[in-house]
Amino acid sequence: MKIEQLTPVAVWKNFHALTQVPRPSGHLEKIQAFLLQWGKDAGIETWQDEAGNILMRKPATAGLEGRKGLVLQAHMDMVPQKTADSPHDFLTDPIPAYIDGDWVKTHGTTLGADDGMGVAAIMAIMEDKTLKHGPLEALITADEETGMFGAFGLKPGELQGKVLLNLDSETEGELYIGCAGGVDVTATMQYLEIEPLDNRKAYKVTLSGLRGGHSGLEICEGRANANKLMGRFMREAVLRFNAGLAEWKGGNMRNAIPRDAHVIITVPVRAKSKLLKLAEECQTLWNDEFATIESGITLTVEPATMPESEAPEEIRDNLINAILACQDGVMRYIPTIPDTVETSSNFSIVEIGEGEATFSLLVRSSNDSMKMYQAISIKSCFDMAGMKVKFSGSYSGWQPNVDSPLLAAMKKAYRDLFGTDAKVMVVHAGLECGIIGAANEGMDMISFGPTLLSPHSPDERVFIPSIPKFYDLIRHVVEEGVK
Numbered sequence: 032m033k034i035e036q037l038t039p040v041a042v043w044k045n046f047h048a049l050t051q052v053p054r055p056s057g058h059l060e061k062i063q064a065f066l067l068q069w070g071k072d073a074g075i076e077t078w079q080d081e082a083g084n085i086l087m088r089k090p091a092t093a094g095l096e097g098r099k100g101l102v103l104q105a106h107m108d109m110v111p112q113k114t115a116d117s118p119h120d121f122l123t124d125p126i127p128a129y130i131d132g133d134w135v136k137t138h139g140t141t142l143g144a145d146d147g148m149g150v151a152a153i154m155a156i157m158e159d160k161t162l163k164h165g166p167l168e169a170l171i172t173a174d175e176e177t178g179m180f181g182a183f184g185l186k187p188g189e190l191q192g193k194v195l196l197n198l199d200s201e202t203e204g205e206l207y208i209g210c211a212g213g214v215d216v217t218a219t220m221q222y223l224e225i226e227p228l229d230n231r232k233a234y235k236v237t238l239s240g241l242r243g244g245h246s247g248l249e250i251c252e253g254r255a256n257a258n259k260l261m262g263r264f265m266r267e268a269v270l271r272f273n274a275g276l277a278e279w280k281g282g283n284m285r286n287a288i289p290r291d292a293h294v295i296i297t298v299p300v301r302a303k304s305k306l307l308k309l310a311e312e313c314q315t316l317w318n319d320e321f322a323t324i325e326s327g328i329t330l331t332v333e334p335a336t337m338p339e340s341e342a343p344e345e346i347r348d349n350l351i352n353a354i355l356a357c358q359d360g361v362m363r364y365i366p367t368i369p370d371t372v373e374t375s376s377n378f379s380i381v382e383i384g385e386g387e388a389t390f391s392l393l394v395r396s397s398n399d400s401m402k403m404y405q406a407i408s409i410k411s412c413f414d415m416a417g418m419k420v421k422f423s424g425s426y427s428g429w430q431p432n433v434d435s436p437l438l439a440a441m442k443k444a445y446r447d448l449f450g451t452d453a454k455v456m457v458v459h460a461g462l463e464c465g466i467i468g469a470a471n472e473g474m475d476m477i478s479f480g481p482t483l484l485s486p487h488s489p490d491e492r493v494f495i496p497s498i499p500k501f502y503d504l505i506r507h508v509v510e511e512g513v514k
């Protein structure tokens with residue numbers, strides 16, 4: 032069987048067509064031209080806005096003009112990842128998708144079901160002339176994967192509808208009603224270095240083997256943070272043998288829990304055995320503390336070249352204190368939704384050396400004022416250490432509304448259609464709904480999707496039996512409307 036023959040054909044034929052059009056993030060000319068032409072051919076009002084989003088509008092069926100306008104939303108770009116041996120060129124080649132049992136997969140590339148399945152479903156709804164519906168719009172956003180640029184660029188007023196279905200979630204049966212916003216916190220300090228004391232030796236102490244993970248989705252799992260553990264080691268190293276600090280590098284991405292860190296320290300020649308003992312103690316202690324979460328945390332000590340200079344004692348102590356005092360991990364759960372993170376911070380990156388210290392953190396929250404409260408408390412901590420702190424890249428969360436009329440309608444639709452209850456969830460990561468909601472006040476939104484596994488990787492695949500359910504649910508909401 033061919034992909035375009037799978038059920039429902041209305042969706043799969045569009046998905047197949049999308050696999051033939053190159054659309055890696057940052058290179059959207061081909062997919063934009065394709066969608067514009069497709070809309071024109073289907074007789075649907077279709078245009079491209081300044082941010083590169085494609086919009087479509089279809090008037091209500093006669094007699095249903097009074098209904099709330101409904102917006103169907105998905106993103107057109109896909110993450111271009113391939114295996115090392117794949118010859119695929121994402122700028123020119125069609126995606127080599129194929130059917131394997133209950134799954135559609137590809138050969139060595141991402142599939143682009145994220146979010147091609149959403150776009151394909153939108154196309155199917157827009158071209159269906161048998162559906163009865165209120166005012167209908169489609170928003171197919173540009174460059175979601177690299178920073179939600181299309182959503183950020185969407186002008187207030189471009190959309191008329193007040194109810195939005197975001198089709199970019201990854202587990203059928205889950206309805207998302209909130210997501211986290213974020214803000215980057217960066218603390219810096221410049222200082223004059225001093226020469227290390229006499230009779231010292233330099234060592235590189237390396238921490239590795241941590242699991243790391245997504246700074247939103249996995250922040251609630253209590254995984255070890257390499258910068259925090261290194262902070263604990265350094266504090267003891269200063270207390271026990273007055274270690275000097277010449278360099279510290281920990282973590283490398285703001286949105287990843289840091290997995291490794293190293294420091295270059297100077298210690299009195301006689302203190303070598305104390306240093307080795309401390310490293311061993313820390314390693315044993317941490318593997319014990321994190322026994323069910325981490326496995327194989329290692330802290331190794333090796334000789335290093337003597338640095339010409341290091342941080343003065345007062346600066347060293349201030350930096351270590353700030354790293355230890357700063358909040359990291361979950362700060363608060365959502366009061367109305369059990370076991371769901373509202374506000375968190377990830378102490379992502381530490382860079383100390385050559386007279387300069389830079390700390391980078393990412394704060395997330397579905398509640399914008401809690402996000403800023405958290406960012407400001409972190410700033411207070413670094414202020415006390417004499418650092419300069421700035422906030423950047425702030426974007427809005429999507430605060431869940433458990434009383435949303437759309438949620439009530441979709442829960443009922445799900446139960447009526449499938450005889451079971453959908454799971455209502457909030458994701459502690461960014462979704463375009465946060466951005467779109469911030470620019471379109473009062474927009475009632477839900478995010479859902481079919482079941483995808485391993486998106487953003489060459490293992491990406493979509494579960495074929497989830498597509499009819501995904502599409503039926505959209506059709507049902509489109510036909511029934513929302514109060």
Ligand SMILES: [Zn+2]
Nearest residue numbers: 106145146199
């Ligand atoms: Zn996506």
